[in-house]
Amino acid sequence: MVNVYERTNTQTVELLATSIQKKRVGILGGTFNPPHLGHLVIADQVADQLELDEVLFMPDATPPHVDKKLAIDAKDRAKMVAASIHDNLKFNLELSEIMRGGVSYTYDTMVELKRKHPENDYYFIIGGDMVAYLPKWHQIEELVKLVKFVGVRREGFAIESPFPVIWVDVPKIDISSTLIRQKVKDHQSIHYLVAPGVEQYIKEHQLYLG
Incomplete structure (x- = not known):
């Protein structure tokens, strides 16, 4: 039999858990081969308009839909992303897909991130041209339960x-x-x-010359 103290204590914990505001975290994934100012503008605008606490730039290890010969080493791409975002306190580098290796599927990544950070609400940012392909995404029916998709409007693409x-x-x-x-x-x-x-990184390492 649960006494009054135990019941009250449990209720207090539950109330505290529901009252804690979740952190709003955006994710901008991609090959970033290389990252450019367009990526930064998108992340900044989405963060501002949706009042996000943070935006994670998440380079993939082996992109499932990109010619592997065109993507340089993931470590180089990650270092360039870090060089792009170092002066924005809201921007951070997420290396989970590179650390896991292999083909990067968003569903697998989000399962991992939600397990590690259940306190976060995730907003996955994609271009308006990619929205039409969502039905083809791996485990999309389950993925939409883990993240909120943010579509960046693009002229000529349906919303x-x-x-x-x-x-x-x-x-x-x-x-x-x-x-x-x-x-x-x-x-x-x-x-x-x-x-x-x-x-500077591209010049020093003589990338993309071949």
């Missing part, structure tokens, strides 16, 4: 999905990793397209 998506407007920044790799290969300037630390 409809069979899954719940929070839509955010972000200034259009016409920069891509493909463009930067091509410019480096052609010995053209990437100044103001990437963070200074990324530009």
